[in-house]
Every structure is written in structure tokens, then in C-alpha cells.
Amino acid sequence: MKIARSIQEMKSLRRQCQGTVGFVPTMGYLHDGHLQLVRNAKKENSVAVVSIFVNPAQFAPNEDFSAYPRDLERDCQMLENVGTDIVFVPADTDMYPQGYNTWVIVQGITQYLEGRSRPTHFQGVTTVCNKLFNIVQPDRAYFGQKDAQQALVIQKMVRELDMNLEIIVCPTVRESDGLAMSSRNTYLTPQERPAANVLYKSLMLAQDMYNQGERVAGKIKAAMAELVSKAPGAYIDYISIADIETLADVEEISGKVLVSMAVRIGKPRLIDNIILG
Amino acid sequence: MKIARSIQEMKSLRRQCQGTVGFVPTMGYLHDGHLQLVRNAKKENSVAVVSIFVNPAQFAPNEDFSAYPRDLERDCQMLENVGTDIVFVPADTDMYPQGYNTWVIVQGITQYLEGRSRPTHFQGVTTVCNKLFNIVQPDRAYFGQKDAQQALVIQKMVRELDMNLEIIVCPTVRESDGLAMSSRNTYLTPQERPAANVLYKSLMLAQDMYNQGERVAGKIKAAMAELVSKAPGAYIDYISIADIETLADVEEISGKVLVSMAVRIGKPRLIDNIILG
Numbered sequence: 001m002k003i004a005r006s007i008q009e010m011k012s013l014r015r016q017c018q019g020t021v022g023f024v025p026t027m028g029y030l031h032d033g034h035l036q037l038v039r040n041a042k043k044e045n046s047v048a049v050v051s052i053f054v055n056p057a058q059f060a061p062n063e064d065f066s067a068y069p070r071d072l073e074r075d076c077q078m079l080e081n082v083g084t085d086i087v088f089v090p091a092d093t094d095m096y097p098q099g100y101n102t103w104v105i106v107q108g109i110t111q112y113l114e115g116r117s118r119p120t121h122f123q124g125v126t127t128v129c130n131k132l133f134n135i136v137q138p139d140r141a142y143f144g145q146k147d148a149q150q151a152l153v154i155q156k157m158v159r160e161l162d163m164n165l166e167i168i169v170c171p172t173v174r175e176s177d178g179l180a181m182s183s184r185n186t187y188l189t190p191q192e193r194p195a196a197n198v199l200y201k202s203l204m205l206a207q208d209m210y211n212q213g214e215r216v217a218g219k220i221k222a223a224m225a226e227l228v229s230k231a232p233g234a235y236i237d238y239i240s241i242a243d244i245e246t247l248a249d250v251e252e253i254s255g256k257v258l259v260s261m262a263v264r265i266g267k268p269r270l271i272d273n274i275i276l277g
Numbered sequence: 278m279k280i281a282r283s284i285q286e287m288k289s290l291r292r293q294c295q296g297t298v299g300f301v302p303t304m305g306y307l308h309d310g311h312l313q314l315v316r317n318a319k320k321e322n323s324v325a326v327v328s329i330f331v332n333p334a335q336f337a338p339n340e341d342f343s344a345y346p347r348d349l350e351r352d353c354q355m356l357e358n359v360g361t362d363i364v365f366v367p368a369d370t371d372m373y374p375q376g377y378n379t380w381v382i383v384q385g386i387t388q389y390l391e392g393r394s395r396p397t398h399f400q401g402v403t404t405v406c407n408k409l410f411n412i413v414q415p416d417r418a419y420f421g422q423k424d425a426q427q428a429l430v431i432q433k434m435v436r437e438l439d440m441n442l443e444i445i446v447c448p449t450v451r452e453s454d455g456l457a458m459s460s461r462n463t464y465l466t467p468q469e470r471p472a473a474n475v476l477y478k479s480l481m482l483a484q485d486m487y488n489q490g491e492r493v494a495g496k497i498k499a500a501m502a503e504l505v506s507k508a509p510g511a512y513i514d515y516i517s518i519a520d521i522e523t524l525a526d527v528e529e530i531s532g533k534v535l536v537s538m539a540v541r542i543g544k545p546r547l548i549d550n551i552i553l554g
Contacts, residue, residue, distance in 0.1 A: 101385040103381070104380070163411050
């Protein structure tokens with residue numbers, strides 16, 4: 001496994017790659033959700049590249065950029081174990097040198113859900129992914145369904161800017177009690193941890209109600225909110241049932257919808273989602 | 278010479294190209310300035326690709342998008358004569374399908390000069406160039422020095438998004454009286470045409486004053502403005518002496534500066550520039 005510590009080094013390693021390249025962009029502190037993406041990248045391509053970069057541009061000043069968990073040595077060990085070929089670990093100043101001023105923005109679908117709660121977040125995500133795609137030049141890039149809106153935004157960016165890669169969205173990997181794997185789960189105290197699966201439980205409740213014929217979004221969301229309210233220390237940021245294309249809230253479920261939610265459990269803000277229809 | 282009329286067709290032709298690709302993005306209605314770019318692209322690369330696309334995104338609603346001169350047949354004849362290999366002529370709806378919502382923006386240097394007079398212009402330019410670069414995947418793209426700010430903005434975008442091509446800026450090609458070649462010169466009436474070289478004359482005046490030791494930007498700009506005011510039908514939009522990196526106006530000329538101007542002569546708004554220092 002090779003480690004590229006600069007853009008130049010990564011581009012140079014890329015020129016030596018033969019066959020197709022599968023790419024998994026991450027912010028490190030890896031868990032089995034990430035590793036599943038890498039396994040898919042490795043299986044479907046000749047070369048698997050993983051980037052580890054805690055992207056300052058996607059954190060607001062009041063968010064957890066400096067506190068975000070980091071452990072490069074452990075990450076590299078995990079990546080080597082699943083057959084990663086190249087790890088790309090650029091420095092902040094390499095990615096955003098002094099005077100940096102170019103941004104890629106996707107409008108419309110970024111105004112809802114995570115974009116409403118975190119107004120500058122997606123500009124940071126699309127910009128860094130655009131850069132990473134240009135540096136790594138993958139044939140396929142792999143994202144987790146846990147960050148559903150992120151995957152949709154990046155797919156839209158790639159399609160609309162005519163970029164030459166395919167975005168592949170892989171199922172959310174969960175702990176045994178249903179909690180979606182996330183680097184931010186590490187913020188949960190042992191006391192808080194049991195309550196954290198309330199996101200998954202409410203999504204399953206939504207699934208059940210839908211299966212039993214309920215189509216009024218408001219009724220499903222109210223039942224989900226009631227369930228969350230019973231979890232100690234849980235604070236709802238949003239619960240949404242939205243059109244899968246536009247991400248605008250729907251009142252009546254007819255086509256495919258994204259049921260998604262953001263809930264604070266103590267310190268961390270956790271997100272999760274399922275698709276219905 | 279092959280003509281690609283869709284993004285898909287262009288990408289497919291690109292896959293068949295061997296060696297390096299030189300690319301000249303244009304809005305058509307070609308003149309010798311464009312042809313000089315194509316000659317350079319052809320000389321320095323195995324394959325020369327030219328796009329013709331009047332980009333709606335870089336025109337404001339009050340500007341001349343629908344009136345912008347078009348003559349595809351004549352353009353193709355001229356391009357064939359200089360050895361162009363592929364002409365890419367996408368449709369508006371192919372480039373900007375319904376619901377299109379992704380934009381590339383360069384902040385900072387776009388707030389001055391053309392960006393101040395045309396606030397949405399550069400977002401359209403950077404977005405379309407980003408898309409064209411992804412579609413054509415050139416090794417080198419060629420731009421004219423006449424649009425000095427455009428070239429700087431695109432160079433910054435390419436550098437900051439880590440795109441894999443080189444931007445090459447070629448000298449402005451001029452008519453015998455010094456008027457910079459531009460598709461918009463076609464708007465000049467025979468009566469207006471003689472006055473149109475006042476831009477070049479004032480730039481030469483600036484050059485002379487600089488050569489004689491003048492370093493106070495205000496004095497040079499005042500002399501240029503006075504000269505322009507004597508040309509019948511001329512209306513100054515801006516005259517600027519700016520730092521070549523930031524494009525912010527300078528008071529005292531010390532390093533390299535861009536002397537640039539936009540002047541209306543009757544209907545058309547013409548721009549021109551030189552670099553001093």
C-alpha cells in the first residue's frame with residue numbers, strides 16, 4: 001500500500017495505475033461502513049484509492065472541525081487489511097493554499113435537510129469532491145447511503161459538470177442494534193449510546209406504517225417524532241419525508257421518497273435515512 | 278474534420294484521439310484571433326478541437342445573447358482551412374438540461390473590471406469552461422489575451438480545482454489600425470468603426486507614459502480618459518490599472534499591472550488591455 005501525502009504525489013501515482021480506479025473519499029477515523037466501500041471499490045476495479053482528509057470547507061465555524069476524531073495510523077492499518085492500493089492524505093494547505101477562492105455549488109437540492117441545518121456544508125463537500133475527482137481521476141467513486149443527500153448532490157454535480165466517473169451508492173452499514181455506523185458515534189458516552197438507535201427504530205416505524213398503507217407524510221413524521229421524544233437526551237433537528245429527486249417535503253407519499261432525520265443525542269448530531277416506495 | 282453535435286458524441290470522439298489534445302473554446306463567429314489560437318493548438322498538439330457554443334449562462338438578461346452573431350457554416354469552413362480535427366457544437370439543452378443547477382465560481386478576482394460591470398458573467402464562463410474541459414479533456418486549452426481577466430479567472434479555476442490541463446494565453450490579434458479583433462466588432466457601423474481604435478490608442482498612450490517614467494496610475498488613467506472622450510460616440514465603462522494577480526486597482530505602479538478598459542462605441546461594448554511592468 002502506497003501513501004501519497006501531496007496532490008503532486010497522488011497525480012504521479014495515478015499516472016502509473018493500470019486498469020480502472022475505484023475511489024473512496026473519507027474523512028478518516030474509519031469504521032466498517034468505510035471498509036465496505038473500499039471492499040466494493042477493490043472488487044469492481046483494478047486499483048482501490050482511498051483519501052483521508054478532514055475537509056475544513058465543509059464545517060461551519062461553530063462545528064466540530066478541530067474536534068473531529070483522527071487516527072491515521074489505525075486507519076492505514078485497516079485500509080491495508082482490506083487491500084487498499086493507495087492512500088491519499090493531503091495537507092490542508094495543499095488542498096486550500098493561501099488565497100484559495102474557487103467553489104463548486106449545487107443549488108436546489110442543497111437547500112433542504114442537511115443543507116438547511118448546515119448552510120455552507122455542501123459547498124465544501126462538492127468543492128472537495130470535485131478536487132479529489134480531478135486529482136485521483138477515478139472510474140468509479142463510492143459513497144454510503146447514510147449520507148443520502150450528499151450522494152444525490154455529488155451525483156448531480158458529476159452529471160451536470162460532465163465529469164468522467166460513475167458515483168456508486170452503497171447500503172448503510174449498521175451496528176447490531178441498527179445504529180448507522182458513523183465516525184461521530186465515537187462522541188456518544190456509554191450512557192447515551194443505548195438511546196442512539198432511536199433513529200433506526202423510527203425509520204423502521206415509518207417503514208411499517210408505509211407497509212400498512214399509510215401515505216400521509218405528516219402522520220408518519222408525527223409518530224417518528226413521538227418515538228424519538230421518548231429517548232433520553234434526544235433532540236430532533238429535522239424529520240423529513242421528501243421527493244427523492246428534488247428533496248422537497250411531500251405531503252402525500254406517491255412515488256419514491258427519502259425518509260431522513262437528524263437528531264442530537266447528547267453531543268453528537270446523528271443522521272440516518274431509508275428510501276420508501 | 279469531424280463535427281460532434283452532442284456531449285456524448287464529443288466524448289466518444291475524444292476516446293478515439295491519440296496523442297495530446299489542444300482545445301479552443303469559442304462562441305463562434307470566428308475571426309483571425311480565434312484562428313491564431315487554433316493554429317497554436319494544432320502546432321503544439323496531435324489533435325485540435327474547437328467548440329462553438331454561445332453560452333447563455335455568461336450573458337445577463339439585458340445583454341446580447343440572442344443578437345450575438347452566429348454563422349456556423351462560415352465558421353466550419355474557416356476551421357477546416359486551419360486544420361481543425363474536431364468541432365464540438367453542443368445544443369443549449371444538452372449543456373444545460375432542465376433543472377440544471379451546478380455552478381463553478383471563482384471569487385475575489387471576479388469582483389473587479391468585467392465582473393463589476395457584468396456581475397453574473399464569470400460564473401457562466403467558469404461553469405461552461407469546466408464542463409467543456411471535462412467533455413473534451415484537453416492537455417492544453419488556448420485563450421486570447423484580449424479577454425485578460427477571463428484568462429486569469431480560468432487559470433485560477435484550473436489550478437484551484439486541480440484540473441489536468443494547461444491554460445495557454447496567446448497575444449491579442451489586431452486589425453491594422455490596432456483595434457483588437459472581436460466578434461462584437463461586427464456591431465460597429467461604418468461610421469463608428471474609425472473611432473473604435475481609441476481603445477488601442479489610449480493603451481499605447483499608457484505604454485508611452487509608463488516608458489517615460491510615469492508611475493501614478495491616476496495620471497495615466499486621466500490621460501487615457503481624455504483621449505477616449507475625444508472619440509465620437511465613445512462612452513467609458515471603466516479604465517483600470519490593476520495588480521496582475523488580484524486585479525485590484527493600484528495607485529502607484531510598482532510590479533506588473535494590467536491596464537484594461539471597456540468602452541462603448543455606439544452599440545457594442547469593446548474591451549482591450551495591455552500588461553505593463
